[in-house]
Amino acid sequence: MKIGFKGENFGEKLLLATRMLPEIAIMPFFSTIVGNAYLTAQRLKIFSLLEKNSMSVKDVAEKTEADEHGMRVLLEALTGFGYLERQSGKFQCSREFRKSLDGKMSEMARGMMIFAPDVAKKFENLDKAVKTGEVENFHFTPITPSSWSHYLTFLKSVSKEPTKALVKKVKFDTPPRKMLDIAGGPAQYSIAFCRKYHNLEATILDLPESSAEGETEIKKAELDGRITYITGNFFETDWGGDYDFALLSNMLHCLTVTQCQTVIKRTFESLIPGGLIVTNDVDFPGEDEEIEMFAGWSSLLYFMMTGSRTHPTPAIKKWMSDAGFTKIKKTKIRNSAQLIGIK
Numbered sequence: 001m002k003i004g005f006k007g008e009n010f011g012e013k014l015l016l017a018t019r020m021l022p023e024i025a026i027m028p029f030f031s032t033i034v035g036n037a038y039l040t041a042q043r044l045k046i047f048s049l050l051e052k053n054s055m056s057v058k059d060v061a062e063k064t065e066a067d068e069h070g071m072r073v074l075l076e077a078l079t080g081f082g083y084l085e086r087q088s089g090k091f092q093c094s095r096e097f098r099k100s101l102d103g104k105m106s107e108m109a110r111g112m113m114i115f116a117p118d119v120a121k122k123f124e125n126l127d128k129a130v131k132t133g134e135v136e137n138f139h140f141t142p143i144t145p146s147s148w149s150h151y152l153t154f155l156k157s158v159s160k161e162p163t164k165a166l167v168k169k170v171k172f173d174t175p176p177r178k179m180l181d182i183a184g185g186p187a188q189y190s191i192a193f194c195r196k197y198h199n200l201e202a203t204i205l206d207l208p209e210s211s212a213e214g215e216t217e218i219k220k221a222e223l224d225g226r227i228t229y230i231t232g233n234f235f236e237t238d239w240g241g242d243y244d245f246a247l248l249s250n251m252l253h254c255l256t257v258t259q260c261q262t263v264i265k266r267t268f269e270s271l272i273p274g275g276l277i278v279t280n281d282v283d284f285p286g287e288d289e290e291i292e293m294f295a296g297w298s299s300l301l302y303f304m305m306t307g308s309r310t311h312p313t314p315a316i317k318k319w320m321s322d323a324g325f326t327k328i329k330k331t332k333i334r335n336s337a338q339l340i341g342i343k
């Protein structure tokens with residue numbers, strides 16, 4: 001997937017087709033303004049106000065305690081960007097935007113909207129982070145008091161399709177009975193595996209905020225008793241043992257190289273002989289292979305959120321092999337790679 005311009009009329013389409021527009025050079029200038037307009041609208045709750053109602057500038061300014069002139073310019077710009085539409089001097093969310101918010105992937109759209117301002121706050125420090133290499137891991141230093149709740153909503157919202165796809169992708173010789181879900185978040189993956197394998201019990205390692213949310217999800221799924229948490233920093237907790245399946249989904253990108261190696265070694269120790277390890281993370285290429293947009297995007301996001309990065313898939317494979325895993329195979333689900341190995 002590439003990010004770029006779409007022509008709005010014949011003249012613009014021609015400019016793009018003939019490459020008369022220096023697209024890649026001017027895109028950041030445009031996307032900065034679009035992105036900031038969107039983030040401010042989200043922070044001021046303008047989209048919630050205008051999702052079901054159409055309102056005048058004056059009313060929106062009053063409700064958001066904003067200046068009328070500033071609000072007018074913002075609402076008009078958001079209309080130009082396609083988020084709002086204007087009729088008889090009143091503004092409301094555009095049909096196109098509402099289709100995203102109510103459509104098949106509405107949960108994902110809303111999850112990203114909710115979390116985006118927290119991410120933007122972290123990105124204010126990109127220059128410093130790149131210069132010093134130092135980033136506060138937001139799991140331990142939350143950005144705002146609501147950022148955990150936004151993050152968990154986001155995690156749940158983006159996992160619906162990927163959990164289904166992963167459960168389909170991972171094949172077992174005999175149905176698994178004891179799963180270790182390392183950094184299992186609000187339990188989405190454990191729930192999906194336990195739904196498929198009726199004799200499976202899962203243990204999730206995660207921090208208190210994720211486990212509190214996960215407990216509620218487990219109850220909703222009527223899986224209490226089959227899925228339990230070991231709550232705390234997994235570098236400090238006892239993981240138990242005798243697992244026949246360990247999942248490390250979207251978590252190595254929170255850890256440094258040394259921490260990844262430690263976690264993979266501990267996973268090896270926690271599994272029974274013949275046990276399966278499955279890693280699942282954005283597929284990042286090895287040296288000199290082409291870096292696609294999503295891989296670069298995710299890596300910079302994880303760097304700014306945790307100080308780590310999206311680790312190259314070949315590096316993860318090597319850490320697994322160094323820990324003793326064999327028969328390591330790579331599979332793919334969209335932009336994510338799974339490495340499946342055996343103890």
Ligand SMILES: C[S@@+](CC[C@H](N)C(=O)[O-])C[C@H]1O[C@@H](n2cnc3c(N)ncnc32)[C@H](O)[C@@H]1O
Nearest residue numbers: 139183184185206207210232233234249250254
């Ligand atoms: C991106 S989420 C992944 C959640 C889930 N596995 C998934 O694939 O959607 C990363 C999770 O790692 C957890 N985490 C990060 N560092 C941790 C640590 N040191 N100990 C325990 N959990 C940790 C976070 O709380 C969060 O739930």
